[in-house]
Ligand SMILES: Nc1ncnc2c1ncn2[C@@H]1O[C@H](COP(=O)(O)OP(=O)(O)OP(=O)(O)O)[C@@H](O)[C@H]1O
């Protein structure tokens with residue numbers, strides 16, 4: 001087993017730099033999820049770790065050894081892709097054994113490793129089937145089986161669940177987590193789905209435009225996003241943002257409404273900020289100064305998502321209790337029931 005160390009890693013395609021000198025430390029045995037919007041460089045970084053893409057600058061080390069110039073098969077990593085392309089003419093068993101066959105493994109060794117992996121993945125009863133006779137989730141498990149039999153130091157996953165339907169995704173992400181617990185092998189998992197990131201990761205790496213915006217445990221990132229980008233990217237519905245400034249030790253909105261939120265000491269009078277409040281931290285009240293118009297109500301059963309037009313923007317509110325109002329109602333809000341996140345308006349950086 002091995003950790004992965006990323007130092008000032010950059011990637012250019014011709015004159016275009018798509019990864020701008022990033023640093024990250026992935027501990028031995030850790031499950032790290034790279035998350036970020038489409039095009040931010042997640043796959044490129046993963047492929048550089050795997051050796052499928054050259055590294056334009058900086059170093060990547062696996063198990064303390066710089067691997068920049070090592071070909072993929074000498075890095076002892078194994079990658080599972082979104083399009084896992086099983087060989088259609090081979091059985092599950094043959095598909096899983098394929099890399100061992102290429103490596104010249106003996107019949108007994110192959111059988112033992114394939115059966116161990118099949119046992120872990122619940123594929124034992126399916127070993128003689130061809131891929132076309134499997135469900136999407138079973139095929140995905142065979143693709144993981146192909147990786148497991150190689151017993152790599154690091155597993156790399158690039159959106160392995162995005163071809164599956166919603167229910168199967170939830171099931172498979174549980175299976176991958178329990179696989180990680182059982183094997184204890186370092187895993188780097190790429191997704192653009194922030195729920196997948198939150199539920200699977202020991203630590204999340206949030207990327208944007210070829211840089212790392214924040215690295216931390218899921219709840220650390222949720223509770224203390226480092227900047228406005230992370231605040232908006234992690235959490236669904238997304239965090240509400242309000243433009244405000246400091247007046248007499250408290251925040252007033254740009255249109256002059258008092259928020260009732262006091263400003264941290266040290267912020268100068270007039271300082272322009274962006275205030276972030278998660279939808280579950282906003283409440284409704286029978287009477288109050290901050291009144292908006294209810295635009296939309298979506299009951300999910302356990303909670304209700306409400307959209308309220310307030311101060312020229314749409315505010316998302318998640319209520320545990322069933323709302324007593326209807327669409328079109330004038331409704332007073334409690335902006336700061338709980339945590340308030342304060343960011344500098346200019347830089348977007350967290351201020352507290
Ligand atoms: N071979 C290439 N030549 C030029 N540019 C490329 C090449 N491959 C990727 N890029 C660019 O590099 C950037 C990062 O791409 P990458 O595939 O790493 O994004 P991603 O974060 O994995 O996105 P997605 O979530 O859509 O898979 C993108 O702007 C992409 O257009």
Ligand SMILES: [Mg+2]
Pocket residue numbers: 042043044
């Ligand atoms: Mg990608």
